[in-house]
Amino acid sequence: MSTVPSGCGRLEGELVELALGTLSGTQRATVLAHVQGCARCREEVERLSSVADAVLATAPEAEPPPGFELRLFERMGLSRPRHRWAPRRRAARVTLALGVVAGALGAGLGAGLSAASGGPAALAAPIAADLTAQHSIRGEVYLAAGSPGWLFMSVQGVGVTGLVTCKVRSTDGKTATVGNFWIQGGAGSWAYELPVPAAQVRSAWIASGGVVLASAKLNG
Amino acid sequence: MTELSDEALLAGMAIGDETAAIAFVRRYQRRVYGLALSIVGERRAAEDVAQDALLRVWRHAQVFDPRRGAAAVWVLAITRNLAIDAIRVRRPTPLDPASFLSLGSASDEGVPDEAAETIDRAPEIREALATLPPEQRRAVMLAVVHGLTAADVSERESIPLGTAKTRIRTGLQRLRRALEAQVRFP
Ligand SMILES: [Zn+2]
Numbered sequence: 001m002s003t004v005p006s007g008c009g010r011l012e013g014e015l016v017e018l019a020l021g022t023l024s025g026t027q028r029a030t031v032l033a034h035v036q037g038c039a040r041c042r043e044e045v046e047r048l049s050s051v052a053d054a055v056l057a058t059a060p061e062a063e064p065p066p067g068f069e070l071r072l073f074e075r076m077g078l079s080r081p082r083h084r085w086a087p088r089r090r091a092a093r094v095t096l097a098l099g100v101v102a103g104a105l106g107a108g109l110g111a112g113l114s115a116a117s118g119g120p121a122a123l124a125a126p127i128a129a130d131l132t133a134q135h136s137i138r139g140e141v142y143l144a145a146g147s148p149g150w151l152f153m154s155v156q157g158v159g160v161t162g163l164v165t166c167k168v169r170s171t172d173g174k175t176a177t178v179g180n181f182w183i184q185g186g187a188g189s190w191a192y193e194l195p196v197p198a199a200q201v202r203s204a205w206i207a208s209g210g211v212v213l214a215s216a217k218l219n220g
Numbered sequence: 221m222t223e224l225s226d227e228a229l230l231a232g233m234a235i236g237d238e239t240a241a242i243a244f245v246r247r248y249q250r251r252v253y254g255l256a257l258s259i260v261g262e263r264r265a266a267e268d269v270a271q272d273a274l275l276r277v278w279r280h281a282q283v284f285d286p287r288r289g290a291a292a293v294w295v296l297a298i299t300r301n302l303a304i305d306a307i308r309v310r311r312p313t314p315l316d317p318a319s320f321l322s323l324g325s326a327s328d329e330g331v332p333d334e335a336a337e338t339i340d341r342a343p344e345i346r347e348a349l350a351t352l353p354p355e356q357r358r359a360v361m362l363a364v365v366h367g368l369t370a371a372d373v374s375e376r377e378s379i380p381l382g383t384a385k386t387r388i389r390t391g392l393q394r395l396r397r398a399l400e401a402q403v404r405f406p
Pocket of ligand 1: 008038041
């Protein structure tokens with residue numbers, strides 16, 4: 001690397017402005033060129049940035065105007081009201097499970113599957129099992145065969161709010177992660193692509209922080 | 221189970237989880253709106269900025285990198301930048317930063333518990349800010365919060381450019397020393 005044209009001392013003020021993002025284009029390019037080749041100045045800029053971030057975090061809070069949230073959620077495209085999973089007869093739930101899979105396909109998540117199989121209507125009958133914890137039913141798991149296969153899971157009453165990991169174990173004893181899902185108030189439902197063929201899944205479970213919350217035996 | 225961290229909520233948002241998005245908005249809307257309001261100084265414009273900022277967080281949650289800093293820093297920086305853009309369009313001179321400098325707790329209702337962790341350095345910074353000479357504090361706030369260049373600060377405060385630069389730099393360096401005495405920087 002070539003020697004820097006300006007000494008570090010002459011750049012002190014510019015380093016501050018670089019950290020604050022207030023340099024104009026040309027100045028910024030000049031100072032950046034120096035900083036990229038100078039560890040001392042780079043560190044200085046990082047420290048000044050940290051201070052600026054901390055100052056910004058002292059901003060006062062204020063109550064947004066009425067309707068702020070609703071307008072925002074609408075712009076974010078969030079569905080509302082959020083309907084909770086209501087237990088029904090199994091047949092109805094299988095239909096719903098496939099409906100969710102179809103929805104996911106419609107959203108472009110499984111283009112390969114819909115092209116190969118002529119759409120979700122051509123999916124094989126799903127494999128279903130109860131999801132249990134301590135011998136109580138906590139929801140259901142459905143597997144839909146296909147390439148890829150799909151997993152649908154609904155959970156309630158597992159007593160956590162947060163991200164949980166869903167995993168499956170296949171006939172060869174290997175474990176694979178299906179995905180990370182959100183549970184609110186102990187309940188949630190999802191559909192995701194299976195990382196292994198549906199027919200090979202022997203069990204599925206959700207865990208949080210290494211603790212298994214509920215599990216299901218399948219194909220057995 | 222304990223409340224999810226900001227970072228976990230952002231991870232949820234990155235995979236399109238609406239529940240995570242709702243929780244994140246509810247946790248941050250008062251801070252985002254408060255920052256926007258203290259920069260743009262007008263409720264209608266502050267709402268636009270706050271909405272745009274939270275919308276941006278939702279759409280770009282997957283680019284958030286927790287190794288590069290706290291979620292709060294990221295969200296507030298997005299808000300600040302949008303607010304600065306808004307006032308550049310709307311008016312040449314920003315609001316007086318005095319509102320931002322009121323050193324007490326900003327809201328009567330206080331900070332929700334789940335947000336407390338992410339801003340736990342705010343009291344230390346407020347304390348450190350309070351020890352700065354007023355002209356240094358003003359210069360720092362104008363530069364950091366309102367995005368003014370040293371030249372802008374010099375014009376606004378009717379001081380030479382060199383003085384403006386010195387005030388900003390010295391103010392930041394003092395804050396840094398005050399913070400480093402309290403918590404070591406990573
Ligand atoms: Zn240097």
